[in-house]
Amino acid sequence: xxxxxxxxxxxxxxxxxxxxxxxxxxxxxxxxxxxxxxxxxxxxxxxxxxxxxxxxxxxxxxxxxxxxxxxxxxxxxxxxxxxxxxx
Numbered sequence: 001x002x003x004x005x006x007x008x009x010x011x012x013x014x015x016x017x018x019x020x021x022x023x024x025x026x027x028x029x030x031x032x033x034x035x036x037x038x039x040x041x042x043x044x045x046x047x048x049x050x051x052x053x054x055x056x057x058x059x060x061x062x063x064x065x066x067x068x069x070x071x072x073x074x075x076x077x078x079x080x081x082x083x084x085x086x087x
Contacts, residue, residue, distance in 0.1 A: 009037060013035065013037045013062055015037070016035065017064065020039075020040075025067070025070065028043050029069075030045065030066065030067070032044060032046075032066075033050065033064050033066060034050050034053065034062070036060055041054045042057070047063075051063075
């Protein structure tokens with residue numbers, strides 16, 4: 001079902017996505033999801049399957065590919081050791 005979302009609908013959908021980020025990463029990693037502000041509509045690694053299920057629901061939806069992994073940067077301290085040579 002194709003539709004342009006209002007600003008409020010878009011905001012609500014983004015809010016849902018952010019609030020459920022960890023659950024999506026835990027359960028649907030590397031899958032497409034169809035969702036709206038009310039929640040998850042369909043999920044699969046197969047985009048065509050997700051589109052078919054979401055369209056059959058007769059709900060307005062957006063698609064999102066849940067990332068395979070998340071990245072973070074950790075800066076570790078570097079320690080230098082002084083080595084004295086005895087010749």
